[in-house]
Amino acid sequence: MEYFLHTKAWEDFQKSLGRHVHRQSGPGWSFLAIEEKNPAGKVLYAPYGPVAGSIEAFDAALAALRGLAKSCGAVFVRIEPVGLDPESAPGTLRSRGLQPAPVNQQPELSWIVDLDRDFKEVLAEMKPANRNLYRNIHKKGVTFRATHDPEDIRVLLNFLHMTARRNGFKPQSDEYLTQVAQSLMPAGAATLFIADLHGGPVAAALAYDSADTRTYAHAAMDDTHRKLSAGIPLLVTLMADAQEKGLKHVDLWGVAPADQPDHKWAGFTAFKKSFGGRQIAYPGTWDLPVNRPRYAAYQLARKLRDGIKSLLKRSAS
Incomplete structure (x- = not known):
């Protein structure tokens, strides 16, 4: 990897x-x-x-x-x-x-989803709710797109601000992520995935690519459409796109130790593990x-x- x-x-x-x-x-x-x-x-x-x-x-x-x-x-x-x-x-x-x-x-622990197999097998390891959302959310008017235009990073920044206000965490600065977008997106090394509802964005995720691995780096959604759970099928779309490009793994990044249910990453960890996969330790x-x-x-x-x-x-x- x-x-x-x-x-x-x-x-x-x-x-x-x-x-x-x-x-x-x-x-x-x-x-x-x-x-x-x-x-x-x-x-x-x-x-x-x-x-x-x-x-x-x-x-x-x-x-x-x-x-x-x-x-x-x-x-x-x-x-x-x-x-x-x-x-x-x-x-x-x-x-x-x-x-x-x-x-x-x-992170000392990370969560990996392997893609070097039929995507049906990848889907089969996910929670049924994740599979169902991925297969049926289009019925609610949600579509997905990938972009390498650095100007589109504003969509993610806006959602990150919402999430920060709601959860009280401090995201990386707008200046840093804007520089990331300007440097990496035009080169195809970073891709922004966006979920749209009737033409307007409701969730976004930024991923980085190496020769064989896509890293799920930053993601957030619109507070007013949280019940759609568009971030779930957006992540599955990110995985499917990675496999289509010949990548072998998706690194969902840091997770909490299993014996620490009160860890600050516990909620993120449950979300990531719901997509199947395996843990790696450093x-x-x-x-x-x-x-x-x-x-x-x-x-x-x-x-x-x-x-x-x-x-x-x-x-x-």
């Missing part, structure tokens, strides 16, 4: 934001790393990377990342290794001087200190800040 965050299109998008991007590979390993800024200073971040086929390949990739970090003056390297066994990975990573990052930057986000004194100072400052916030929160309650 190729990760969209490793593609040339994503590299070009990062460059459009003014960031320096590095791509390296060797026998059994590869990574795409982005230079970022945080309170520690410069950081080298490899989203879902490095990808390594063995421990030996991982060690070679880690050496390359360490050398690259030193050459560009990064305080530490932040990685999300792919290819290591998630259960044994913590011991493997700690033994090499890495430590868990404060938070996971990309070792999470880890830091490799390169400038150890500055990294230690960064960790201390972060812990002090978090302690003050916790104290203020308890005082307020």
